[in-house]
Amino acid sequence: xxxxxxxxxxxxxxxxxxxxxxxxxxxxxxxxxxxxxxxxxxxxxxxxxxxxxxxxxxxxxxxxxxxxxxxxxxxxxxxxxxxxxxxxxxxxxxxxxxxxxxxxxxxxxxxxxxxxxxxxxxxxxxxxxxxxxxxxxxxxxxxxxxxxxxxxxxxxxxxxxxxxxxxxxxxxxxxxxxxxxxxxxxxxxxxxxxxxxxxxxxxxxxxxxxxxxxxxxxxxxxxxxxxxxxxxxxxxxxxxxxxxxxxxxxxxxxxxxxxxxx
Amino acid sequence: xxxxxxxxxxxxxxxxxxxxxxxxxxxxxxxxxxxxxxxxxxxxxxxxxxxxxxxxxxxxxxxxxxxxxxxxxxxxxxxxxxxxxxxxxxxxxxxxxxxxxxxxxxxxxxxxxxxxxxxxxxxxxxxxxxxxxxxxxxxxxxxxxxxxxxxxxxxxxxxxxxxxxxxxxxxxxxxxxxxxxxxxxxxxxxxxxxxxxxxxxxxxxxxxxxxxxxxxxxxxxxxxxxxxxxxxxxxxxxxxxxxxxxxxxxxxxxxxxxxxxxxxxxxxxxxxxxxxxxxxxxxxxxxxxxxxxx
Amino acid sequence: xxxxxxxxxxxxxxxxxxxxxxxxxxxxxxxxxxxxxxxxxxxxxxxxxxxxxxxxxxxxxxxxxxxxxxxxxxxxxxxxxxxxxxxxxxxxxxxxxxxxxxxxxxxxxxxxxxxxxxxxxxxxxxxxxxxxxxxxxxxxxxxxxxxxxxxxxxxxxxxxxxxxxxxxxxxxxxxxxxxxxxxxxxxxxxxxxxxxxxxxxxxxxxxxxxxxxxxxxxxxxxxxxxxxxxxxxxxxxxxxxxxxxxxxxxxxxxxxxxxxxxxxxxxxxxxxxxxxxxxxxxxxxxxxxxxxxxxxxxxxxxxxxxxxxxxxxxxxxxxxxxxxxxxxxxxxx
Numbered sequence: 001x002x003x004x005x006x007x008x009x010x011x012x013x014x015x016x017x018x019x020x021x022x023x024x025x026x027x028x029x030x031x032x033x034x035x036x037x038x039x040x041x042x043x044x045x046x047x048x049x050x051x052x053x054x055x056x057x058x059x060x061x062x063x064x065x066x067x068x069x070x071x072x073x074x075x076x077x078x079x080x081x082x083x084x085x086x087x088x089x090x091x092x093x094x095x096x097x098x099x100x101x102x103x104x105x106x107x108x109x110x111x112x113x114x115x116x117x118x119x120x121x122x123x124x125x126x127x128x129x130x131x132x133x134x135x136x137x138x139x140x141x142x143x144x145x146x147x148x149x150x151x152x153x154x155x156x157x158x159x160x161x162x163x164x165x166x167x168x169x170x171x172x173x174x175x176x177x178x179x180x181x182x183x184x185x186x187x188x189x190x191x192x193x194x195x196x197x198x199x200x201x202x203x204x205x206x207x208x209x210x211x212x213x214x215x216x217x218x219x220x221x222x223x224x225x226x227x228x229x230x231x232x233x234x235x236x237x238x239x240x241x242x243x244x245x246x247x248x249x250x251x252x253x254x255x256x257x258x259x260x261x262x
Numbered sequence: 263x264x265x266x267x268x269x270x271x272x273x274x275x276x277x278x279x280x281x282x283x284x285x286x287x288x289x290x291x292x293x294x295x296x297x298x299x300x301x302x303x304x305x306x307x308x309x310x311x312x313x314x315x316x317x318x319x320x321x322x323x324x325x326x327x328x329x330x331x332x333x334x335x336x337x338x339x340x341x342x343x344x345x346x347x348x349x350x351x352x353x354x355x356x357x358x359x360x361x362x363x364x365x366x367x368x369x370x371x372x373x374x375x376x377x378x379x380x381x382x383x384x385x386x387x388x389x390x391x392x393x394x395x396x397x398x399x400x401x402x403x404x405x406x407x408x409x410x411x412x413x414x415x416x417x418x419x420x421x422x423x424x425x426x427x428x429x430x431x432x433x434x435x436x437x438x439x440x441x442x443x444x445x446x447x448x449x450x451x452x453x454x455x456x457x458x459x460x461x462x463x464x465x466x467x468x469x470x471x472x473x474x475x476x477x478x479x480x481x482x483x484x485x486x487x488x489x490x491x492x493x494x495x496x497x498x499x500x501x502x503x504x505x506x507x508x509x510x511x512x513x514x515x516x517x518x519x520x521x522x523x524x525x526x527x528x529x530x531x532x533x534x535x536x537x538x539x540x541x542x543x544x545x546x547x548x549x550x551x552x553x554x555x556x
Numbered sequence: 557x558x559x560x561x562x563x564x565x566x567x568x569x570x571x572x573x574x575x576x577x578x579x580x581x582x583x584x585x586x587x588x589x590x591x592x593x594x595x596x597x598x599x600x601x602x603x604x605x606x607x608x609x610x611x612x613x614x615x616x617x618x619x620x621x622x623x624x625x626x627x628x629x630x631x632x633x634x635x636x637x638x639x640x641x642x643x644x645x646x647x648x649x650x651x652x653x654x655x656x657x658x659x660x661x662x663x664x665x666x667x668x669x670x671x672x673x674x675x676x677x678x679x680x681x682x683x684x685x686x687x688x689x690x691x692x693x694x695x696x697x698x699x700x701x702x703x704x705x706x707x708x709x710x711x712x713x714x715x716x717x718x719x720x721x722x723x724x725x726x727x728x729x730x731x732x733x734x735x736x737x738x739x740x741x742x743x744x745x746x747x748x749x750x751x752x753x754x755x756x757x758x759x760x761x762x763x764x765x766x767x768x769x770x771x772x773x774x775x776x777x778x779x780x781x782x783x784x785x786x787x788x789x790x791x792x793x794x795x796x797x798x799x800x801x802x803x804x805x806x807x808x809x810x811x812x813x814x815x816x817x818x819x820x821x822x823x824x825x826x827x828x829x830x831x832x833x834x835x836x837x838x839x840x841x842x843x844x845x846x847x848x849x850x851x852x853x854x855x856x857x858x859x860x861x862x863x864x865x866x867x868x869x870x871x872x873x874x875x876x877x878x879x880x881x882x883x884x885x886x887x888x889x
Contacts, residue, residue, distance in 0.1 A: 051765075051766075052762070052766070073765045076768025076769075077768050082766050088760050090763070091759050093755050101756050105749075105753070153767070347864075357614045357674070361614065361864055364813065368813065368856075368860075372854035376854060483809065529694045532689075536690035536693075539687030542683040546676055
């Protein structure tokens with residue numbers, strides 16, 4: 001049984017079709033990348049998966065349960081964690097409190113006390129390397145620290161599936177490599193499936209995901225093994241505007257890890 | 263008989279509704295542009311009322327003269343409050359601006375009390391009355407209605423035909439987009455706040471033309487609440503929505519009063535006021551963007 | 557265990573302040589009235605702060621709860637004082653009615669208004685307050701605009717001596733109790749999941765939902781608690797103490813303003829704030845009423861504005877910052 005299953009999910013805003021009949025299956029413990037240019041519907045898809053708004057058509061199953069109409073706050077305790085494209089810390093609370101909130105209302109919600117949650121928080125703060133900043137107000141962290149804090153907060157929820165929205169945007173190649181290693185490690189250690197959404201940074205996707213779904217204009221363009229997906233002419237066309245020399249794309253973009261922003 | 267009465271009262275309601283509409287446009291404009299609900303809105307109406315009263319009783323000037331005076335005074339107050347207080351609160355949490363405008367309103371009330379005392383006052387602008395088959399209407403009310411329409415129309419053209427007006431509309435539509443398009447948003451904020459307050463003080467003049475009694479420092483609170491109902495009815499960010507919602511509100515208010523007066527054993531006036539607030543409550547429940555909103 | 561108790565240390569200065577106030581009022585002749593006034597403001601501030609401080613929502617219609625509490629007590633005394641065998645039970649019934657009316661309105665408001673954000677919420681709350689007031693007046697229920705006068709009924713049920721004690725001591729004393737209870741509940745919420753959930757709500761409500769927080773539930777808990785405490789203050793300090801109720805006197809938004817001043821002066825969202833704020837406000841109001849009667853608000857309105865612009869953290873917020881890293885830190889919240 002897949003952990004997450006989307007069946008022909010469609011989300012419209014007025015006349016605009018943001019997500020167009022997308023189907024997707026994710027197994028427990030899998031690491032998958034969702035790639036697509038700006039406006040291709042990735043964030044909307046995330047929002048449908050974790051219940052910010054319901055889809056107009058189609059169904060969402062999680063762990064065998066139909067969660068299509070379930071409000072967001074009921075999804076987190078089932079095991080759906082999320083980080084945001086622009087980090088959203090609870091600014092006036094300390095880093096420790098932020099992460100503890102994750103533990104308190106995640107899958108362990110019924111089992112942990114406030115004190116337990118604070119202990120769990122300490123563990124994940126250490127894991128992401130924010131220990132020196134533990135008692136700082138989260139609002140005062142640097143953007144990268146905020147991102148790490150969000151990951152710790154999401155992990156403290158002990159999710160089965162972690163949705164990561166542009167976790168590596170704005171990072172330099174070394175940080176990206178570190179992050180990729182880190183995500184692979186926690187995936188194995190915590191046994192969680194990770195869906196990582198990436199707009200441009202092919203290097204990150206290539207290193208990270210075993211499988212990639214590419215989206216374009218709300219629809220699923222391709223869903224395949226990473227190497228296969230990223231070298232598919234249709235994907236190249238979406239990114240470059242025209243099909244080009246496959247080997248050039250491969251060497252320049254993918255293998256060498258060139259960021260298309262640059 | 264009852265229909266004549268109802269028709270008569272609805273006529274009064276329509277005229278009053280025009281003034282209500284104008285009295286709410288400032289609230290909507292300020293909310294639309296700087297996203298601040300002016301909880302001290304009604305107190306600026308009170309300022310307009312005292313301007314009219316003072317000009318009439320001490321200088322013997324017609325309320326019509328008070329209209330531009332109120333606009334200028336209101337805009338001055340608007341700029342003053344914007345640069346001393348509001349400017350610092352635009353990016354702050356919403357509750358700070360709610361509290362600040364609330365305090366602003368109280369400050370105006372207390373200053374008015376210091377200057378004029380807490381008594382209820384009124385004046386008599388004898389400009390005759392007009393008799394229709396269904397009712398008799400004092401000409402002052404007709405002038406107030408015409409004044410409101412003229413000002414609202416003027417504003418409409420100013421918004422749609424001038425550069426500055428278009429810039430304000432751009433900021434209402436899309437704050438960040440407008441910045442990109444080279445609109446000086448800081449100045450637009452200040453100007454809109456000042457115009458919003460100016461309009462409100464000015465509407466205080468027209469309201470006293472309509473109801474020339476009951477002028478006192480604490481008259482504003484009730485108008486704040488009415489303006490909320492009307493603004494929500496009109497979609498909260500649209501000054502024109504507010505104007506039309508004002509017309510509707512005036513009609514409902516007077517129509518409901520006529521009907522409530524037929525029920526034995528109740529006090530129709532407070533019941534009408536109550537109705538307005540329940541209307542607001544359910545409107546917020548069903549359609550927070552307002553009946554006339556998008 | 558020690559850990560659990562030390563988490564409640566910030567209650568010490570709060571309770572100490574209430575105790576000192578009580579002792580001064582009780583043993584120093586002529587001071588009781590002033591102390592009762594201070595307790596009234598502390599209790600209101602503390603109760604209002606539970607909702608406003610924790611959620612960041614401003615309930616401008618808070619006075620609705622105080623008013624309904626007053627009505628509950630008034631109804632209890634008016635209708636049940638004829639059963640003399642009920643004894644002090646009459647007041648218990650009154651208090652129960654007060655809490656019942658307040659929870660009814662709190663739940664209705666929570667159901668509708670708490671789905672709204674910021675300004676819309678504030679407007680809706682004012683709407684309920686005014687709608688209720690004018691409905692009572694218009695439909696002429698509970699005496700309509702003439703209100704209810706039940707001082708006579710009180711006299712008949714308890715006799716002059718007891719009534720005198722009830723209105724001059726026990727009514728004020730129960731306000732002290734409510735203030736302490738409010739402080740305790742506030743502290744308890746701060747240290748429990750409720751507090752963490754509401755911090756998340758205050759900072760980013762949408763992110764809070766995604767984190768698994770049932771925002772409506774936690775907002776409703778704070779709203780209801782705050783409302784019930786307010787109703788208790790109304791029942792005791794207005795209903796029982798005054799022996800009458802008029803809609804025009806109790807549904808007055810100015811009392812909400814007083815809550816705002818008290819809480820902002822002291823520090824929104826802090827535990828000690830409403831106490832400090834209540835003392836500063838109560839004392840200066842008392843003093844201003846002597847030196848320039850009728851113009852207290854002329855002084856306080858600009859003060860609110862100045863606090864909002866210059867020191868939004870209030871006195872306790874500033875104090876907390878000062879004491880950060882010192883031994884005293886754990887006593888201030």
